[in-house]
Amino acid sequence: MKQKPPVWLIGAAGVALVLFLWGAVQLAIVGDRKLAFRSPMATTAEPSMPHDQALVDQAEARHQEEQNRPYEEAEYRKFPVVGSRVAVWVVAQLHLLFAAFVLAVPIFAFIIELIGAVTGDKRYDALAYEFVKLLSASFSFTAALGAGLTFLLIALYPKFTNYLMSVFSPTFLPYVLLFFAEAGFLYTYSYGWGKLPRWLHLSLGFMLNVVGTGIMFIANAWLTFMSTPAGVNEKGALISTWEAVHNYTWMPINVHRMIANVAYGGSIAAAYAAYQFLKAKTDEERAHYDWMGYIGNFVAIAGLLPLPFAGYWLAKEIYAFSQTMGLTMMGGAFSWLFIIQAVLIGNLFLFANWYLWLGMGRISGAERFRPAIKYLLIVITLCFGVWATPRSIMSTVEEVQAMGGGTHPILGYLGVMSAKNTAVNILILTTYISFLLYRRSGRRPVVSWARQGNMAQFAIFALAAATVIFFGIYGYFVDASTRIGFSVPQVGSVLGAMILVTILDIFLLRGAETTETRWGKIHPLSQYLLIMLAVTFTWTMGLMGYVRSGLRQHWHVYGVLRDTSVDAFTPTLGFATKVVSVTVLIFFLLIGFIFFLASLSGKKHDEEAS
Amino acid sequence: MKIPVTLQLAALAVAMTSFYMMVGQAVPQKEVQPPEVIDLPEDLTTDQMVAIGKTIFEGKGICVTCHTIGKSGALRFPDLAGVAERAKTRIPGYTALDYFAETLYEPNKYVVAGFNPGMPTINKPPVGLTDQEILAVIAYLESLGGTPTVTMDTKHAYNGGTLGGGGGVDAAPAAEAPAVGD
Numbered sequence: 001m002k003q004k005p006p007v008w009l010i011g012a013a014g015v016a017l018v019l020f021l022w023g024a025v026q027l028a029i030v031g032d033r034k035l036a037f038r039s040p041m042a043t044t045a046e047p048s049m050p051h052d053q054a055l056v057d058q059a060e061a062r063h064q065e066e067q068n069r070p071y072e073e074a075e076y077r078k079f080p081v082v083g084s085r086v087a088v089w090v091v092a093q094l095h096l097l098f099a100a101f102v103l104a105v106p107i108f109a110f111i112i113e114l115i116g117a118v119t120g121d122k123r124y125d126a127l128a129y130e131f132v133k134l135l136s137a138s139f140s141f142t143a144a145l146g147a148g149l150t151f152l153l154i155a156l157y158p159k160f161t162n163y164l165m166s167v168f169s170p171t172f173l174p175y176v177l178l179f180f181a182e183a184g185f186l187y188t189y190s191y192g193w194g195k196l197p198r199w200l201h202l203s204l205g206f207m208l209n210v211v212g213t214g215i216m217f218i219a220n221a222w223l224t225f226m227s228t229p230a231g232v233n234e235k236g237a238l239i240s241t242w243e244a245v246h247n248y249t250w251m252p253i254n255v256h257r258m259i260a261n262v263a264y265g266g267s268i269a270a271a272y273a274a275y276q277f278l279k280a281k282t283d284e285e286r287a288h289y290d291w292m293g294y295i296g297n298f299v300a301i302a303g304l305l306p307l308p309f310a311g312y313w314l315a316k317e318i319y320a321f322s323q324t325m326g327l328t329m330m331g332g333a334f335s336w337l338f339i340i341q342a343v344l345i346g347n348l349f350l351f352a353n354w355y356l357w358l359g360m361g362r363i364s365g366a367e368r369f370r371p372a373i374k375y376l377l378i379v380i381t382l383c384f385g386v387w388a389t390p391r392s393i394m395s396t397v398e399e400v401q402a403m404g405g406g407t408h409p410i411l412g413y414l415g416v417m418s419a420k421n422t423a424v425n426i427l428i429l430t431t432y433i434s435f436l437l438y439r440r441s442g443r444r445p446v447v448s449w450a451r452q453g454n455m456a457q458f459a460i461f462a463l464a465a466a467t468v469i470f471f472g473i474y475g476y477f478v479d480a481s482t483r484i485g486f487s488v489p490q491v492g493s494v495l496g497a498m499i500l501v502t503i504l505d506i507f508l509l510r511g512a513e514t515t516e517t518r519w520g521k522i523h524p525l526s527q528y529l530l531i532m533l534a535v536t537f538t539w540t541m542g543l544m545g546y547v548r549s550g551l552r553q554h555w556h557v558y559g560v561l562r563d564t565s566v567d568a569f570t571p572t573l574g575f576a577t578k579v580v581s582v583t584v585l586i587f588f589l590l591i592g593f594i595f596f597l598a599s600l601s602g603k604k605h606d607e608e609a610s
Numbered sequence: 611m612k613i614p615v616t617l618q619l620a621a622l623a624v625a626m627t628s629f630y631m632m633v634g635q636a637v638p639q640k641e642v643q644p645p646e647v648i649d650l651p652e653d654l655t656t657d658q659m660v661a662i663g664k665t666i667f668e669g670k671g672i673c674v675t676c677h678t679i680g681k682s683g684a685l686r687f688p689d690l691a692g693v694a695e696r697a698k699t700r701i702p703g704y705t706a707l708d709y710f711a712e713t714l715y716e717p718n719k720y721v722v723a724g725f726n727p728g729m730p731t732i733n734k735p736p737v738g739l740t741d742q743e744i745l746a747v748i749a750y751l752e753s754l755g756g757t758p759t760v761t762m763d764t765k766h767a768y769n770g771g772t773l774g775g776g777g778g779v780d781a782a783p784a785a786e787a788p789a790v791g792d
Contacts, residue, residue, distance in 0.1 A: 234734065278615045323728030324736070327675045327686075336637040343633050479724060531619055535626040554644035559735035563644070570642035577634025581627045588623045592616070 075159045076565045084156040085567035086579055091152055093545055093583045094590070095145035097264075097538060099219075100257070101591075102142045103212045104265020105131050106189070108299050110205035117198055127292055129193050131269055133601055137594045139186055143179075157565075160556040167232065168222055170241050175218045181211045213258065220253050221245040227552055228321040229560050236560045248321040252314035253548075259310050263303025264537050270296025271534035272595050274527035277520075286520035293530050294359065300533065301352050301435065305498070308345075308424050309491050318551070325558070329551055330417075336573055337547050339390050342420075344540045346384035349427050351533045353380060356438045358526040364515040366441035379430045386423035389414040413476070421487050422472030425494045429464060432498050436505065443512040453508040457501050464497035538587060542580035550576070645670035650742040656749055656758050663750030666743050671732065673747075679754065687729070688722050694756025706756065708773050710748045711766040714739075733768075741769045 079087040109131040116124030153161045165172075185208040192201055224247050225231075231243030238244065273293035280286045319326035328334060357373050360366035389411055413419065436457075445453065471486040478486075552558045554568040562568075648666065667673045676687040697706035701720070704712075712719060717729035732739050732747075739747065745760055752758035765771025 275615065275619060278619075319728075322730060322736075324672060324675055324730050328672075339637060340630070340633050344630065528619075528622060531622055532626055535623050536630075539627065539630050553642060553736075555736060562735075568644045572639035572641050573637055574635045574639045577631050580634075581631040584627050585624065588620075592620070 073158065077156050077158070079152070079156055083567060084152075084565065088149070088152050088156060089546075089549075089579055090583050090586070091145060091149045093542055093580075094587055095142065095149050096545060097541060097583075097587050098138055098142040098145055098590075099216070100261040100264050100541065101268050102135060102138050103216055104261040104263075105135055105138075105269065106186070106205060106208045106212060107262055108266065108269075108295075109135075110202070110209055112295070113205060114202060117202060123291075127295060130292060132190050132193065133598045134269065134272060134594060135186060136190055137597045138591075139183070141590060141594070157556070160561060163236065163557065163561055164222060164225075167225065167238050167241065167244050171218050171221065171245065175215065178211050178215045178218070182208065182215060185211055216257060216261075217250075217254055218245075220257065221247075221250055223549075224249040224253050226557050227325075227548065228318070229557050232560060236557070248317045249314060252310070252317045256307070256310040256314050259303050259307050260541070261303075263300045263307060264541060266296045266299030266301075266303060267530075267534045267537040268296075268591065270294075270300060270530045272296075272598070274530035275595055276599065277527050278524065283520055288519075290362070290520045290522055293527065297352065297355055297530060297533070300537070301356075301431065304348060304352065305428055305432065306495075308428065309495065312487060312491065322558075325551055328553070329547065334547050334550065336390070337543065337576075339388060340573065340577065341540065341543060342384075342388040344536055344543065345424075346380075346387060346427075347536050348533065348540070349431055350380055350384065351529050351536065353377075353431055353434045355526050355529045355533070356434045358523050358529070360438055360441050361523060362518045362521045363438075363441040364518075365444065366438075369437045369441060372437060376430055376434055380427060383423040383427040383430070386414045386419050387427070389419075416476075418472050418475030418483060418486070421475075421490055422468055425468040425490050426465060429461065429468070429494050429497065432501075433461065436501065439505070440509075442515045442517055443509050444515075445508045445512050447508060447510060450508060453504055457504055457508075460497050460500050460504075464493040467493035535584065535588070538584050539580060542583050543577070546576050546580060648743060650740075650746065650762070652762050654746075654762050656761055659746045659749035659760065659762070660753045660758050663746035663748070663753075666739065666747050667750050670743070671737060671739055671747055676729070686725075688725060690751065690754055692755030694752045694754050694758075696755075697751070698756075703774070705774055706752060707748065707760060707764065707766050710751050711744075711768050714744050714747065715768040745769075 076084065078084060082090075109128045112124050112131070113128040116122065116128060185204055188196075189201065189204040189208050192204065196204070221244070225244050228248040229244070230247035231240040231245075232238055270293045273289045273296055277286055277289035277293060280289055315326065315329070318329060330338065353376065357376075360369065447453070468490045471490050475483045475486050550570055552563075553570050554563050555561065556563050648662065648670065650662065654662070678685060678687075678689045680691040681689050694706055697709040700709055713729075714732040717731060718727040721727045730737055732744060733741070742762065745762060745764060749758045749760045752760065767773050
């Protein structure tokens with residue numbers, strides 16, 4: 001039966017209507033007074049009071065001023081409440097996080113699909129499609145945030161944006177065309193899954209990656225030019241667009257971002273799998289998402305391991321461009337930022353290793369490696385400790401006197417690059433050993449030279465570790481220019497060891513005895529670790545985005561276009577980390593929504609099928 | 611009561627982010643302001659120039675980012691304690707003024723043995739000190755182990771003067787002189 005509305009509701013609606021009408025009348029009266037000089041009534045009638053005359057005069061004066069005002073180009077405009085810098089900062093970082101994800105997922109989706117096509121294993125195909133399901137909504141978010149960033153820059157920093165346009169306008173058309181191509185390839189790749197011939201679908205996936213990489217390279221040219229400008233004269237006038245593109249840090253950033261995107265995309269995809277695993281109702285679902293999480297994490301670690309080396313190259317190019325900028329980064333205002341980074345990277349390695357160790361629980365035969373884990377943990381903790389030890393600390397006069405200087409007499413030695421390079425290389429080597437043990441858990445080599453092969457692998461590891469430690473200690477006894485060169489044999493020995501051991505392992509495990517991997521039978525803590533990895537990756541990207549941009553200090557384009565806005569100062573690290581944190585939380589809110597959308601897709605189909 | 615997975619994960623993300631933010635609050639906090647315009651009246655005494663030069667050296671000139679005063683060991687750039695004394699003899703034919711001027715205006719023309727080139731040109735962006743500010747910095751450098759002599763009217767090879775113009779030492783012509791640095 002239809003219910004009548006309650007009396008109080010009718011009364012409230014009546015009162016609201018009366019108030020609305022009264023408000024509208026008041027608004028009309030006020031508006032009429034303000035526009036009195038235009039109103040026919042006001043223009044015909046003589047002002048009766050001095051106050052009215054004053055209003056008319058003021059309006060006249062304002063009108064005259066508006067008519068005579070010359071056109072002036074604004075340098076800056078203010079964004080309400082948070083200010084222009086924070087607004088651009090947050091939107092740019094969100095755009096970058098989504099872009100990283102959108103660029104990374106197609107890389108490993110394509111590789112996984114290719115593996116599926118080559119092996120004929122349908123699971124890979126299903127997994128690749130599951131990854132791609134996350135892309136459509138993410139792509140729209142990336143584009144929307146990119147448009148938002150562009151409008152913010154035009155509106156809030158018009159002079160700077162004009163300058164960038166004057167240098168990079170030839171790159172805009174290719175960028176737009178590539179963007180259209182990206183959209184075309186992405187949606188065809190996504191919606192054409194299972195409907196197109198395999199070779200055509202794989203070709204689309206390949207082209208999607210080529211075009212995506214092209215887009216990133218162009219955008220990287222704009223932002224690296226801001227930090228390490230080239231191709232312009234001292235007054236900022238353009239000499240060569242290509243030189244402006246091909247500046248000192250362009251290629252190192254391209255490589256660094258490509259690797260970091262893969263690591264990051266893997267971690268976000270693994271977080272999605274963890275979310276689905278924890279929500280799963282059946283063993284089958286758990287097995288699927290456990291496997292997906294494992295693959296995502298594998299991709300993330302595979303990207304994480306070479307990342308510090310790409311970081312070295314980037315830092316080297318920054319020093320090559322400007323020693324001052326390099327020293328500001330590592331020894332000046334930003335030096336403490338790298339202590340925060342050490343905590344983040346240490347956590348990334350710790351969580352990644354922990355996940356692998358927990359993963360051994362799902363493999364029969366992994367028990368034999370369990371005793372090794374505690375030693376690996378000790379090494380990782382020690383390396384983490386060294387990396388996070390600052391060279392100097394804020395101290396009172398008494399503390400400085402007690403220490404005999406600004407640095408601690410013992411711990412101070414761990415704060416220099418010799419110690420840190422050693423720590424990070426050993427950390428990478430240890431993580432690789434964890435991965436190798438995981439890989440070996442379900443397999444036992446049967447080749448005749450298995451014992452010698454194992455010993456050779458052990459010897460390679462020992463030699464690499466000894467090389468890293470030797471140069472780490474020797475670095476304390478040589479001058480700066482020699483010491484910097486030591487990072488090459490350190491990095492080389494670790495990379496070489498990883499490549500050699502992997503090759504040996506492939507041959508060692510040919511025809512190996514395998515045991516069952518019980519997908520889905522893993523401790524739930526592992527899934528929370530995947531989430532923690534994703535949060536830490538995102539936070540690290542936010543922090544490193546800040547240092548890359550912050551290094552310019554009071555310059556929009558370093559040494560060329562100075563920042564004269566109210567935000568020209570470099571904020572404290574405390575403030576920066578607050579902005580990074582808020583950005584990370586907004587990102588997870590948005591990516592959570594995308595996860596939700598992805599989980600909806602196919603639901604209707606499933607319901608109908610059931 | 612079982613907490614929904616979405617809520618658990620949201621709480622975990624907030625907790626992790628908060629932890630990292632707290633780490634960010636725990637490190638020393640320093641807000642770096644852009645360099646201010648320094649007013650240098652023409653009637654400054656040499657002592658006043660030394661004081662202002664020290665301020666520029668530690669601030670706008672960002673010299674302390676690389677250089678130390680009174681440190682030894684494996685340094686990345688030359689320590690400047692007693693540099694005024696070394697500047698007189700670093701290159702035959704150069705006065706301390708010539709040496710300091712060249713090292714600031716053309717820093718990579720000569721590099722002290724054992725160090726790599728890398729010092730920025732001080733009168734150009736991003737540092738961009740004016741000729742007057744550079745004179746004040748030279749006054750300060752002359753005070754590190756010596757007696758400063760420059761005034762606001764001092765001329766050297768980079769502000770309209772010649773080599774040997776300000777130091778009272780007969781200098782060799784620039785073309786014949788070896789390159790300078792530090």
